[in-house]
Amino acid sequence: xxxxxxxxxxxxxxxxxxxxxxxxxxxxxxxxxxxxxxxxxxxxxxxxxxxxxxxxxxxxxxxxxxxxxxxxxxxxxxxxxxxxxxxxxxxxxxxxxxxxxxx
Amino acid sequence: xxxxxxxxxxxxxxxxxxxxxxxxxxxxxxxxxxxxxxxxxxxxxxxxxxxxxxxxxxxxxxxxxxxxxxxxxxxxxxxxxxxxxxxxxxxxxxxxxxxxxxxxxxxxxxxxxxxxxxxxxxxxxxxxxxxxxxxxxxxxxxxxxxxxxxxxxxxxxxxxxxxxxxxxxxxxxxxxxxxxxxxxxxxxxxxxxxxxxxxxxxxxxxxxxxxxxxxxxxxxxxxxxxxxxxxxxxxxxxxxxxxxxxxxxxxxxxxxxxxxxxxxxxxxxxxxxxxxxxxxxxxxxxxxxxxxxxxxxxxxxxxxxxxxxxxxxxxxxxxxxxxxxxxxxxxxxxxxxxxxxxxxxxxxxxxxxxxxxxxxxxxxxxxxxxxxxxxxxxxxxxxxxxxxxxxxxxxxxxxxxxxxxxxxxxxxxxxxxxxxxxxxxxxxxxxxxxxxxxxxxxxxxxxxxxxxxxxxxxxxxxxxxxxxxxxxxxxxxxxxxxxxxxxxxxxxxxxxxxxxxxxxxxxxxxxxxxxxxxxxxxxxxxxxxxxxxxxxxxxxxxxxxxxxxxxxxxxxxxxxxxxxxxxxxxxxxxxxxxxxxxxxxxxxxxxxxxxxxxxxxxxxxxxxxxxxxxxxxxxxxxxxxxxxxxxxxxxxxxxxxxxxxxxxxxxxxxxxxxxxxxxxxxxxxxxxxxxxxxxxxxxxxxxxxxxxxxxxxxxxxxxxxxxxxxxxxxxxxxxxxxxxxxxxxxxxxx
Numbered sequence: 137x138x139x140x141x142x143x144x145x146x147x148x149x150x151x152x153x154x155x156x157x158x159x160x161x162x163x164x165x166x167x168x169x170x171x172x173x174x175x176x177x178x179x180x181x182x183x184x185x186x187x188x189x190x191x192x193x194x195x196x197x198x199x200x201x202x203x204x205x206x207x208x209x210x211x212x213x214x215x216x217x218x219x220x221x222x223x224x225x226x227x228x229x230x231x232x233x234x235x236x237x238x239x
Numbered sequence: 240x241x242x243x244x245x246x247x248x249x250x251x252x253x254x255x256x257x258x259x260x261x262x263x264x265x266x267x268x269x270x271x272x273x274x275x276x277x278x279x280x281x282x283x284x285x286x287x288x289x290x291x292x293x294x295x296x297x298x299x300x301x302x303x304x305x306x307x308x309x310x311x312x313x314x315x316x317x318x319x320x321x322x323x324x325x326x327x328x329x330x331x332x333x334x335x336x337x338x339x340x341x342x343x344x345x346x347x348x349x350x351x352x353x354x355x356x357x358x359x360x361x362x363x364x365x366x367x368x369x370x371x372x373x374x375x376x377x378x379x380x381x382x383x384x385x386x387x388x389x390x391x392x393x394x395x396x397x398x399x400x401x402x403x404x405x406x407x408x409x410x411x412x413x414x415x416x417x418x419x420x421x422x423x424x425x426x427x428x429x430x431x432x433x434x435x436x437x438x439x440x441x442x443x444x445x446x447x448x449x450x451x452x453x454x455x456x457x458x459x460x461x462x463x464x465x466x467x468x469x470x471x472x473x474x475x476x477x478x479x480x481x482x483x484x485x486x487x488x489x490x491x492x493x494x495x496x497x498x499x500x501x502x503x504x505x506x507x508x509x510x511x512x513x514x515x516x517x518x519x520x521x522x523x524x525x526x527x528x529x530x531x532x533x534x535x536x537x538x539x540x541x542x543x544x545x546x547x548x549x550x551x552x553x554x555x556x557x558x559x560x561x562x563x564x565x566x567x568x569x570x571x572x573x574x575x576x577x578x579x580x581x582x583x584x585x586x587x588x589x590x591x592x593x594x595x596x597x598x599x600x601x602x603x604x605x606x607x608x609x610x611x612x613x614x615x616x617x618x619x620x621x622x623x624x625x626x627x628x629x630x631x632x633x634x635x636x637x638x639x640x641x642x643x644x645x646x647x648x649x650x651x652x653x654x655x656x657x658x659x660x661x662x663x664x665x666x667x668x669x670x671x672x673x674x675x676x677x678x679x680x681x682x683x684x685x686x687x688x689x690x691x692x693x694x695x696x697x698x699x700x701x702x703x704x705x706x707x708x709x710x711x712x713x714x715x716x717x718x719x720x721x722x723x724x725x726x727x728x729x730x731x732x733x734x735x736x737x738x739x740x741x742x743x744x745x746x747x748x749x750x751x752x753x754x755x756x757x758x759x760x761x762x763x764x765x766x767x768x769x770x771x772x773x774x775x776x777x778x779x780x781x782x783x784x785x786x787x788x789x790x791x792x793x794x795x796x797x798x799x800x801x802x803x804x805x806x807x808x809x810x811x812x813x814x815x816x817x818x819x820x821x822x823x824x825x826x827x828x829x830x831x832x833x834x835x836x837x838x839x840x841x842x843x844x845x846x847x848x849x850x851x852x853x854x855x856x857x858x859x860x861x862x863x864x865x866x867x868x869x870x871x872x873x874x875x876x877x878x879x880x881x882x883x884x885x886x887x888x889x890x891x892x893x894x895x896x897x898x899x900x901x902x903x904x905x906x907x908x909x910x911x912x913x914x915x916x917x918x919x920x921x922x923x924x925x926x927x928x929x930x931x932x933x934x935x936x937x938x939x940x941x942x943x944x945x946x947x948x949x950x951x952x953x954x955x956x957x958x959x960x961x962x963x964x965x966x967x968x969x970x971x972x973x
Contacts, residue, residue, distance in 0.1 A: 156825050157632060158892040161912075171628035178624070180635040182642065186679070187284055190636065195621060199659065203621070203642050214636070221634040 138165045142230035148222065155218040170225040179224050181217045184210070190217040241643050242266055243304075243583035244650075244672040245576065246555065250608055250771070251590045251706040255567040260576050260587055261557035263672075264304035270580035272561050273299050277573040277588070279693035279945075280678025280686045286859045287693050287945035289678060294574070298563040304580060307558060309649040309671070312452035313519035313551035314442035315503045319511045321489060322438035322462060323349040323357060326431065328489075329467040330360045331395035331460070331475060333412075333526035335544065337660035338454035339365035339388050344549075345443040345451035346394065347460050349435045353446035357435020360396035360407075361443075361451065362386070367409045367422075369396040373433040380405045384422035387411070388455075391526040392420075393476070397466040403427045408469065412526060438462070440492070440503070440513065441547040449516075452549035454660040458525045459543055462489040476526075478540075480507060495543040498522050498535065498795045499767065503545075518553040518666045518772060520546040522795035524788065533790045536798040548658040552651030553772060554670040565591055571599050571703040573606070573692055575677065586677035588685065593703045595713075598720040600701035601965050604691065607684070607730035607755075609707040609737075609763055611676050612667040612773045614684050617653035621645050623784070632825040632894045640674050650674060654775055655784040663785030669771040682860050682942060688727040690859070690941040691754060697949050700961060707737060711765050715740040715747070723750040723964040728938045729868065730758040732775065734765055735799060741814055748928030750964035756919075756938035757819040757868035759811035762804050764796040778802025780900040782822070803900060805876060813877035816922035817870035817936040821911065823895030827866020827939040829856035830886035830921055840973055841885045841923045844933070844959050848952045854886060855953045860942030864888075864953050867938035869895075869919035879924050881973050886921035888937070929969025933960045 147163045159167065176197025181190040182205060192209035196202065211217035223234045245262035252258045264270055278290040293299075330347055338344075339362065348359025348370075355372040362368065367382035386392055391412035398405050406425045414421070436444045440460055441453040461475040465487045474481045480488050490511040496504040498521050503513035522535040525543040535542035563576070569591050576587040590606055593599045619627060620637040621644075628635055644650055651671050652664045676685040695702050703721070710717055711734045718724050718740060730753075738759065745751050763775040777783040778792035781803045794801045804810055811818040831853060836845050848854065855864020865888030872878040891911025901916060902909060911917040922934040943953040963970070 155633075157894055158826065159894070161893065164893050167632075168629070170634075172625050173628070175622075175624040178635070180621075180637055183636055183638040186282070186638070193637070195635075199618070199622070199645060200648065203637075203645065217636075218634050225634075 138169055140166050140169055140226065140229045142232040145234065148226060148234050151222050152219050155215045155222070169229060170222070173225070179221050181221065188212060190214055192220065240639070240646070241583070241585065241674070243270060243578055243580050243585050245578055245585055245587045246670060246672050247576065247587050247589050248670070249589065250669055251592050251709050252565055253592055253594050254565050254569045257562050257564045258589055259559040260561045260563070261307065261555070262302070262560040262578060263307035263557060264580055265306055266304055266581055266583070268304055268580065269301040270304045270578050271301050273577045274563060275575050275577045277575050277678055277689060277692070278696050280680070280689040281682060281859060282679050283682065283859060287690070290693060291678065296563055298561050302560050307555070308448070309552070309555045310448045311517070311552050311649045311651065312442065312449065312549040313515070313517040313547045314449050314452060315440035315492070315513040315515050317438040317440070317490070317511050317513040319438070321509065321511065323434045323436055325349070325358070325462070325464055325489065326400040327398055327465050328358065329395060329397045329463040329465065329472070331393070331467070331472050333391055333458040333476060334394050335389060335391050335456035335526070336362060336386055336454070337388055337662060339386060341454060343451050344453040345439070345441070346453055346457060347438070347440040348443060349438045351435035351444040352450060354435060356433030358398065358432040359443055360394060362453070367394055367407050369398070369405050369407055371398065371405070371428060371430050371432045373430050376430050378428045378430045380407055380424060380426055380428070382407045382409050382422045383424050384409060384420050386420055393472065395472055398432070399466050400431055403429060441519070453547050454549055454658070456523055456544040456546045458494065459492070461491040463487045464489050478506060493543060494521070494545045495525070495539040498539065498542070499797065501769070515545070517551040518668070519548060519551050520665050522791065522793060524790050528790060530790070534793050536793065546662065548660060548662070550648050550652055550659050552649070552671060553668050573689070573704060585672070588673065588677050590704045590706055592705050592709055596720070598703055600703045601722040602700060602702040602961065603705050603718065603721040603724045604695070604702050605710065605724055605726050605730070606688065606704055606706045607727045609732040609734065609765070609773055610730055611684055612669055613654040613732045613775065615653055615667065615669070615673045615676050616644055616650050616671070617655040617675055618644055619655050622656060630822070630824065630896070632823060644674055657785055663777055663787060665774055665776055667773050684729055687729070687860060687938070687941060690944055691725070691727060694941070694944040694949065694954065694957070698958060707733070708765065710740055711736045715743040718744040718749060719747065721749065722967065723752060723961065725752040726754050726758060728755040728941050730755055731760045732763045732773070733759050734763055738804070738809055738814065745926040745930055745932060746928070748926070748930040748969070750930050750970070751815070751932045752960060752964065753815035753932065753934035753936070754941055756870050756936055757822070758870070759804055759814045760819055762799065762801055762807050764794045764799060766796050774801070776801030778806065780806055782819070782898055805900065810876035811870070812873050815934040816878050816882045816924055816932055817872050817920050817934050818876055819898050820869055820871040820919070821891065821895045821897050821917040822868045823891060823911065824867060825861060825894055827858060827861040827863025828888040828891055829853035829863055830865050830888045830919070832886050833884055835883040836885040838883060840925070841883050843963060844885060844923060844956060846959050847955050852952055854956060855940070855943040857946045857951065858939055858943030859945070860939040864940045864943040865919040865937040870934070870936035871916065871918050871920045872922060882922050882924040884920045885923050888919040891917050925970050925972050931964065931970045933964070
């Protein structure tokens with residue numbers, strides 16, 4: 137199984153520049169790993185204002201249990217919101233905080 | 240959250256007919272209703288904009304708001320005075336439980352939870368129970384052993400009112416070494432059953448309708464008025480009533496009878512027939528299914544199980560709040576009843592079709608209502624998990640409608656979802672609010688299809704609107720008056736009647752425009768008598784959200800084999816020249832012309848379009864004309880030998896995936912970067928008697944039509960096709 141190399145911040149940068157693709161083959165490998173995410177606790181985006189605002193949220197994994205909205209993390213650009221999720225999953229898989237890695 | 244919702248009693252209405260609107264509001268006061276003609280529902284920043292025209296209608300106005308309740312979950316209701324009056328009894332059935340973690344589920348009985356009266360056999364946290372109450376005291380006997388999910392058990396509860404002895408029998412059909420899921424539990428009770436009211440299978444009476452809904456299969460349930468010996472139970476399981484118990488049998492229900500009906504047939508002399516509510520899944524393998532026959536119509540006695548779900552829904556059964564008598568001179572088109580109250584709004588979409596035999600135009604737009612029903616109220620964005628992200632090529636984005644559906648089981652599920660017990664959803668109804676079908680929704684199905692109505696209006700092309708429901712009911716006669724018939728963007732689900740009608744229309748000289756991708760893919764059935772409900776089995780192959788169990792591929796509505804059309808002897812290639820090839824949901828591609836586009840048979844399609852122009856490198860659906868779901872030719876599957884691929888789109892990249900029914904072994908060369916089958920073929924061919932077929936083979940195509948104020952090469956190309964197809968001059972055979 138492919139493991140994300142925390143040193144490949146160039147791939148993270150590629151995603152930040154172009155979150156919706158097309159992606160390079162190497163970035164695609166990273167995304168494939170990140171997308172195998174269990175539903176329970178999964179970070180997603182909720183489009184709270186159509187076409188204008190997206191809020192970070194977590195799924196409960198069971199129908200009828202409320203979705204947790206993190207209303208303090210709100211985006212007005214979907215690409216930026218996708219980049220935020222990317223960073224959360226990067227940290228989950230590598231243990232490395234991309235914000236700190238890039239500094 | 241949505242507090243204002245509604246639905247209509249019909250999807251397609253003729254002039255001079257009446258459509259009834261049923262509305263529920265959580266707010267007090269009044270709601271307002273307006274009839275709108277819908278031209279375009281795409282309100283995205285880059286789209287053509289919301290275009291809807293108020294229609295002067297007597298029904299427009301304010302109405303008292305009220306909340307209307309929905310009974311969700313399936314069960315059998317037996318309303319007869321004999322069952323609740325039982326003092327001693329045996330309740331027996333074969334059961335196959337599927338959701339044992341649920342706290343309380345009733346298999347059958349005459350129990351009323353609110354009145355604390357009656358009797359019932361049920362399951363609580365995986366253990367069989369017998370509950371008896373007289374209105375004040377309740378006693379419950381609990382089996383000493385747990386059951387396994389998806390295993391067959393004989394379950395029985397007996398009660399002798401003379402001695403008070405209560406017994407539970409739980410016997411697995413398959414026994415595992417060292418396993419302890421078999422039990423016989425007995426104890427005396429002081430309580431005697433009170434009258435709990437009607438007898439219910441797969442639920443019980445409560446102050447809030449039917450509760451305690453059972454998840455799983457129940458086969459051959461029976462009731463007697465005395466305690467049966469274990470051996471006597473065996474006879475009833477075989478649906479036989481021997482003389483020694485004949486006088487004591489109250490009811491013996493055979494679920495293998497009238498597979499598409501709503502009657503649960505009691506085969507005892509008492510004829511305590513029940514009513515099957517909320518379409519639980521029928522034609523399910525029963526406890527005695529042994530693999531000797533996989534088609535229920537050949538041996539229905541092996542299909543005596545009904546699979547009940549606590550989230551099944553057929554008809555919300557709300558009262559009518561407003562009715563519109565469509566004026567006799569109303570022009571055909573897409574309409575909606577638009578509801579507003581406080582900050583809430585909701586669309587109830589419907590279509591006005593032309594009067595039978597009196598077309599209002601030479602072009603008919605065939606609205607893919609069957610495909611709408613398959614998708615309506617889907618829980619995909621939340622429920623699909625990794626499959627959604629792997630297919631969708633982005634981290635999940637959900638919206639408030641997703642969250643509303645997630646929290647409101649009373650709106651039912653879609654054919655893309657699993658029931659709460661994990662089994663697939665095989666039925667879809669339109670007698671409920673549509674939360675995934677209307678203007679301002681995602682550009683998928685309904686709302687993407689308004690790009691077509693928008694373009695037709697913009698071009699001044701007169702058209703009638705007809706629906707899948709109309710076509711299934713009336714066949715080719717519905718199409719015959721039209722010079723040309725155009726589909727919408729994703730006519731994925733079709734009935735046998737629709738497929739035959741479309742083929743015959745083409746053979747008789749009709750001109751057919753396939754405006755979509757992944758069309759004519761799944762075979763479905765509309766119920767022969769119940770209005771507004773469709774069946775589908777996700778059988779052995781295809782891009783599926785769930786998989787039917789082997790032996791359960793045949794539809795209960797009509798006995799036809801379900802699943803893919805290409806596994807049913809009629810591939811989409813026979814209808815439109817192309818079939819589903821690949822999908823990807825983040826960016827689309829333009830078409831390029833092929834040498835065949837210069838053939839005089841087809842060159843007129845490209846009049847005004849340069850030989851090397853990219854066709855549709857723009858659009859509001861993933862930015863291009865060829866995308867989302869795309870189709871390609873396959874002569875072995877029925878593409879006519881003379882079909883011309885006049886344009887093609889390739890180079891889809893790693894995010895586009897080849898459809899799984901096409902490849903035999905799994906391997907890694909299945910995406911647009913490395914698989915030559917990931918392609919989109921625009922096709923033209925002539926049909927007998929001066930007809931023709933033109934296929935875009937792409938869901939995204941219509942999203943490009945409005946680009947640059949409708950002045951673009953996709954719009955130009957479609958204009959060329961429509962103008963020629965409406966020209967009475969026969970299209971010459973090649």
